[in-house]
Structures are given as structure tokens and as C-alpha cells.
Amino acid sequence: MKVLLALILLVTCSACSGIQPWVKPYERQFLADPVMQFERDPVAGAYTEHVYQAREGARGGTGGGGVGCGCN
Amino acid sequence: MAATRYWLAAALLGLCCANAQATVLPEERADAMYHRYDGGGITVDGPSLLVRKNFKETVSVSGNYYVDNISSASVDVVASGASAYTEERTEYSLAADYLYGRSLFSAGMTVSDENDYEASTFALGVSQDFFGDLTTLSFGYALGQDDVFQNGNDDFAESIDRHNFRVGLSQILTPRMVMDFNYELITDEGYLNNPYRSYRYLSDPNDPAAGYQFAQEVYPHTRTSDAAGLRLRYHLPWRAAVGGSYRFFTDDWGIDANTFQLTYTHVLYENWTLDLKYRWYAQSQADFYQDLFTNPSQDEKDYRARDKELSEFQDQTYSLYLSWERPLAVRFADRARVSFQYDWIQFDYDNFRDLTQTGFTTGEEPLYDFDASVYKVIFTVLY
Incomplete structure (x- = not known):
């Protein structure tokens, strides 16, 4: 089993070694647009999460972008 | 008392991996929000104030003050014959981020206080950019410690310990598209039920017409859950973006849940931005949930719950x-x-009946449903 894992890791690494970052810094103007943010209002995003988590059984896995403010 | 304090840790973990798309300090800002929730006989409103200040381009400090003013005459309260009640919850958060090269280290704490529940959460996080800054990997951990009390019962004092572990991966896929994956493991240990909530059982197991009785819920003392979420966002040829997300949730209480969301963001006349969102959520019920039990609980391992958040429903x-x-x-x-x-x-419940409706045989009351409105008004200054 360990040999198999090592083999998979080796193949994966050698396959990835030729891959270079495919989006250059000067190609990121659209990504920098505020409309691309998952949550533009962190206070409101955290509050919305709170509304759901108080009324649904599920929790977590929603990402940090929406609550990245230290606010609830 | 609020049903859960999980979200304290969630918010704080979010803080500790603040900007998932790139390892940079968060934007300096001040926000003042008024929020209001109105639905199912419950009204919650209050302010939230956030201030974030950066120093020397390497340190960011933020503080948040948040209040919930709760007025509740929910279906649970009315059905149990209890009086409507009001309470206030106040919460303070303090957090700091330190940027070192392509790494962002974060720490924070939150304390929440209400008359029958006190919660403290401490969080640590780190995120790292690599692969030409196309990829950001983040890790977070939060420890929550809650104290549970019961109004009118000075002898009641219980506690909960909570651990959150999170891994996040953000990836720039194309010049117009980003992806964000998150996995979160949460464990709780302690007094996990609500001391005010009851389940119901038949007065005579062989005769539903004899009616029902209430007894205090009996919950397991541990809960472990896994959640994995994937989000995508794409910039359209005009000044707009579309987004989609999916989350799968499962826990050892038997609840499985799926969440889908679609969003569209459009900039109008440079200064106006419009967001349209649709979210769909569905869950199965906990193994020990029933709207109506045949018999009362026999011992502390014979679990009983009638919390509608643990039932099968969609919203x-x-x-x-x-x-x-x-x-x-x-x-x-x-x-x-x-x-x-x-x-x-x-909200539409599949196995939670509305006991405020009278004139029905026990177990044949109409299924419960309700609508809620959530309002947020936010004033923001960016500096």
C-alpha cells in the first residue's frame, strides 16, 4: 500500500512539474474587480450566515471570504 | 437562549483566513449595520459595528460589536404554553492579522453574553500563496467554550467544548474565473440540547385520541460533523459576475444536507451595484428526531428531540x-x-407539525411552514 501511494505521489509530482502558472499578473484586471468578491460586505455576510446557522442543521464549509471580518 | 453558538467559531475562523483569493491584508474600513429578522413569530434586530485598521502594511487589527435583541413567540413557545419572551445578546470580537511575505497569520477571539448563555471562541489561522499567486491554501482552528444556564433554575449550569478545523483552497482558474473549496470538521462535547425545549409523546401509546404530553428533550453529549463546499465565480464580458456554490454536510446524528446557491452581480451607472441571489437548502432528519414519540425516554441514552432544526425540511x-x-x-x-x-x-417542514392548530387528532395536525424576511442596512467608509 505504501509503495502504491509513493508511486501515485511520484507520478503526480512529475506530471505537475511541467505546469506553469497560466494566468499572468497583467491578466488579472477582471479578477480584481470588486464584483468578483464572494462577499463584499463582510458584516452583512457574517450576519446572513448566522441567520442560517441558527435555523438549519448544517454548519461549516461555506468558506472564509464571507465572514472574514471578525464580526458576527 | 440561542440554539447554537457554532457560528461564533465560523465567523472567527473566517476572520483567520480572511481573504481567500490572495494573501493580502484586508481592506481598511468601518461598517455600521442595522439588521432585522422577522419570521415564525420571532423578531431579532440590532446593530453591528466593525472597524478595521492596518499598520505599516503588515498588521491589520479589527474590532466588532454586535447586538441581537430577540422577541420570541415562536411555534415552540406558543405550543408549549410558555409566554413570549424577550432577551438581548451582546457580542465583542477582536482580531489581528500579520502579513509576512506570502503568508498571513491570524488570531482572534470573540465573547458573547446573554442572560442564560455565555460563549467564548479563540481562533488561529494561516494562509499561504503559491504557484505564481494563483493558489492560496489556508488552515484554521477555533476553540469554543460555552456555559449554558437556565432562567428560573439557579442549580442548572452546563458547558460545551467545541473544536473547528478548516482547510481552504482558492484557485484562479482563468483570467475571469476563481474557485474556492472549503472543508470543515467540527466536534462538540457537552450539553447540546436546549434546556427549554420539549418533545411530545402519546399519553396512551394505543390511543392517539387520548392526546399527548411534553417532556424535556434528551440529546447525545457529542456531535461530529463534516462539511465540504465549492464556490465558483465568473466575470462576464460586461461589468457583472455570476457565481454558483454547492455544499454537502453530514454528521453523526444522521443529518445530511445539501445547499445550492446562484448569484448574479451587476454594476449600474458606475456607482450602483445590484445583487440577485437564489439559495436552496434541504436536510434529512436526525436519527433521534420525531414529531410525536410513542413512549417517553427510558434513560439518558434513549434520545428524544423535537427541534424543528433537526427535522427533515427545505428552505x-x-x-x-x-x-x-x-x-x-x-x-x-x-x-x-x-x-x-x-x-x-x-421554510417547509416535512415532519414537524403545527401544534398551534387545534381541532386535529394527535399526529395529524398540519405540517408547519413559515416565511421570514431579513433586512440589512449597511453604511461603509473605506479609507
């Missing part, structure tokens, strides 16, 4: 957000923004 949310932003010609601020957000949520 759908329709959202409309509108914000207006303009530059400021003052020394201490760059921009100001005003946002209004409205969410309309429909």
Missing part, C-alpha cells in the same frame, strides 16, 4: 441587494457606500 431564499458607492474628497476616507439587502426565506 429557499430569494435575495435582492442594492448598494450605492461614491468617492469621498476628504483626507481620512477614500470612498463611502450605502447598501440595502433584503432576503425572503421560505
Whole structure:
């Protein structure tokens, strides 16, 4: 089993070694647009999460972008 | 008392991996929000104030003050014959980020206080950019410690310990598309049920017409859950973006849940931004949930729950957000923004009956459903 894992890791690494970052810094103007943010209002995003988590059984896995403010 | 304090840790973990798309310090800002929830006989409103200040381009410090003013005459309260009640919850958060090269280290704490529940959460996080800054990997851990009390019973004092572990991966896929994956493991140990909530059981197991009785819920003392979420966002050829997300949730209480969300963001006349969102959520019920039990619990391992959040149900949310932003010609601020957000949520329960409806045989009452409106007004200054 360990040999198999090592083999998979080796193949994966050698396959990835030729891959270079495919989006250059000067190609990121659209990504920098505020409309691309998952949550533009962190206070409101955290509050919305709170509304759901108080009324649904599920929790977590929603990402940090929406609550990245230290606010609830 | 609120049903859960999980979200304290969630918010704090979010803080500790603040900007998932790139390892940079968060934007300096001040936000003042008024929030209001109105649905199912419950009204919650209050303010939230956030201030974030950066120092020497390597340190960011933020503080948040948040209040919930709760007025509840929910179906649970009315059905149990209890009186409507009001209470207030106050919460303070303090957090700091330190940027070192392509790494962002974060720490924070939150304390929450209400008359029968006290919660403290401590969080640590780190995120790292690599692969030409196309990839950001983040890790977070939060420890929550809650103390549970019961109004009118000075002898009641219980506690909960909570651990959150999170891994996040953000990836720039194309010049117009980003992806965000998150996995979160949460464990709880302690007093996990609500001391005020009851389940119901038949007075005579062989005769539903004899009616039912209430008894205090009996919950397991541990809970472990896994959640994995994937989000995508794509910039359209015009000044707009579409987004989609999916989350799968499962726990050892038997609840499985799926969440889908679609969003569309559109910039109007440079200064106005419109957001339209649709969210769909569905879950199965916990193994020990029933709307009506045949017999009462026999011992502390014979679990009983009638919390509708543990039942099988679906909800759908329709959202409309509108914000207006303009530059400021003052020394201490760059921009100001005003946002209004409205969410309309429909809840439909498959196995939770409305006991406020009278004239029905026990176990044949109408299934419960309700609509809720959520309002948020936010004033923001970016500096």
C-alpha cells in the first residue's frame, strides 16, 4: 500500500512539474474587480450566515471570504 | 437562549483566513449595520459595528460589536404554553492579522453574553500563496467554550467544548474565473440540547385520541460533523459576475444536507451595484428526531428531540441587494457606500407539525411552514 501511494505521489509530482502558472499578473484586471468578491460586505455576510446557522442543521464549509471580518 | 453558538467559531475562523483569493491584508474600513429578522413569530434586530485598521502594511487589527435583541413567540413557545419572551445578546470580537511575505497569520477571539448563555471562541489561522499567486491554501482552528444556564433554575449550569478545523483552497482558474473549496470538521462535547425545549409523546401509546404530553428533550453529549463546499465565480464580458456554490454536510446524528446557491452581480451607472441571489437548502432528519414519540425516554441514552432544526425540511431564499458607492474628497476616507439587502426565506417542514392548530387528532395536525424576511442596512467608509 505504501509503495502504491509513493508511486501515485511520484507520478503526480512529475506530471505537475511541467505546469506553469497560466494566468499572468497583467491578466488579472477582471479578477480584481470588486464584483468578483464572494462577499463584499463582510458584516452583512457574517450576519446572513448566522441567520442560517441558527435555523438549519448544517454548519461549516461555506468558506472564509464571507465572514472574514471578525464580526458576527 | 440561542440554539447554537457554532457560528461564533465560523465567523472567527473566517476572520483567520480572511481573504481567500490572495494573501493580502484586508481592506481598511468601518461598517455600521442595522439588521432585522422577522419570521415564525420571532423578531431579532440590532446593530453591528466593525472597524478595521492596518499598520505599516503588515498588521491589520479589527474590532466588532454586535447586538441581537430577540422577541420570541415562536411555534415552540406558543405550543408549549410558555409566554413570549424577550432577551438581548451582546457580542465583542477582536482580531489581528500579520502579513509576512506570502503568508498571513491570524488570531482572534470573540465573547458573547446573554442572560442564560455565555460563549467564548479563540481562533488561529494561516494562509499561504503559491504557484505564481494563483493558489492560496489556508488552515484554521477555533476553540469554543460555552456555559449554558437556565432562567428560573439557579442549580442548572452546563458547558460545551467545541473544536473547528478548516482547510481552504482558492484557485484562479482563468483570467475571469476563481474557485474556492472549503472543508470543515467540527466536534462538540457537552450539553447540546436546549434546556427549554420539549418533545411530545402519546399519553396512551394505543390511543392517539387520548392526546399527548411534553417532556424535556434528551440529546447525545457529542456531535461530529463534516462539511465540504465549492464556490465558483465568473466575470462576464460586461461589468457583472455570476457565481454558483454547492455544499454537502453530514454528521453523526444522521443529518445530511445539501445547499445550492446562484448569484448574479451587476454594476449600474458606475456607482450602483445590484445583487440577485437564489439559495436552496434541504436536510434529512436526525436519527433521534420525531414529531410525536410513542413512549417517553427510558434513560439518558434513549434520545428524544423535537427541534424543528433537526427535522427533515427545505428552505429557499430569494435575495435582492442594492448598494450605492461614491468617492469621498476628504483626507481620512477614500470612498463611502450605502447598501440595502433584503432576503425572503421560505421554510417547509416535512415532519414537524403545527401544534398551534387545534381541532386535529394527535399526529395529524398540519405540517408547519413559515416565511421570514431579513433586512440589512449597511453604511461603509473605506479609507
